[in-house]
Amino acid sequence: MSSERAALAPERFVLSDGTIYLDGNSLGAMPVGVPAAVEDALHRQWAADLITSWNDNGWWQLPARIGDRIGALVGAGPGQVICGDSTSVQLFQTLVAAARLRPGRTVLITDGGGFPTDQYLTDSVARLLDLEVVRIHPSELARHLDARTAAVSFSLVDYRTGELFDLAGVTAATHAAGAVMVWDLCHAAGALPVRLDEAGVDLAVGCSYKYLNGGPGAPAWIYVAAGLQAEIDLPLTGWHGHRSPFALEQHYAPAASIEQARIGTPPLLSMLALDAALDAFDGIELSAVRAASLALTDQVIAYADEQLTRYDVEVVTPRAASRRGSHVSLRMPSAYEVCQALIARGVIGDYRAPDMLRLGLTPLYLSGQDVDRAMAELRDVLETKAYQAVEFARSSDHPVT
Ligand SMILES: Cc1ncc(COP(=O)(O)O)c(C=O)c1O
């Protein structure tokens, strides 16, 4: 159960001594190259080079250049991913565009356990376009698909349980019903191999601040399959997506390429930080990340089964490797207090209501020994009931962890 497995590239991250970070599924740790890249962005590119940076420092090309770098991590060939805006904005783009690809069809299918922003935006798009939303677990898809289905939109990894769905199988079933497939890859990109092109996915979105380690507020990204780029009708027609932005025309005409998925002026400082952060993946195969991630999640699950059931801890995450992402969720009494007691000991995971401790396992910077120590602390917190000893101010406004 205990493991000597080393982290894959801890020297590529700034990590605090004494902290075991199990929340890279929410905000990834900072890669070492980021501070210098941000300094350069501030002092040379902005302060010294000023507006000329759009041309001379490649600012205009950055969304597509970073898009291709992210594309390489999610199985997308060049020219299909653009970086920018938030996941929420990109979800709006994809859901409206998906529905527009299937005029006359009236249903959007989404995962009922999906992250709230996905659900809220699906509802809003349905209201806007007069569609019906059907909420299901992805395993129930076959019996809900029919000729009324315009699009299916699922997260590849469930943010709460860590369940991993079958990207290729779900996409194929959706296509067999004539519907459009949209994936939210927030909890998958950078954590495991994803094969968007190979599976024939239509549209996808993801954030960059979790396993891609792009930093707080890092811009999200959108994938539009090459084969759809001529017919897609994206709703957010900002001038950066215009075929000829500096012709400053009165009416919108989309760029022919993935450039049409740009919207407005991107957050350059965050994008330059993300560009540097992605260097952490240089030369590292996602198959190696996946193998190491599975070893770490196995380790947590085995420990919980052997040592923690006596404290009423239950593993929520699927045990089958093929159905598991890169975090493990443990259901337990007083999960919020346990999470806070662990943080006080330098083991940072997070809590998800109503009763889950969520442990994100990022093998680039986490070793088997880190996980051993974290699990021993968890056991001790449960055994000594340390979580009862401290008064925690539970903030209902912003309980991030
Ligand atoms: C599946 C999923 N989608 C979307 C988001 C967030 O969207 P945004 O980046 O717009 O805050 C998250 C996490 O915050 C998420 O887990």
Ligand SMILES: Nc1c(O)cccc1C(=O)C[C@H](N)C(=O)O
């Ligand atoms: N995006 C976040 C934020 O803006 C604030 C705090 C946390 C987050 C997260 O990423 C939460 C995360 N998506 C989750 O799975 O719970």
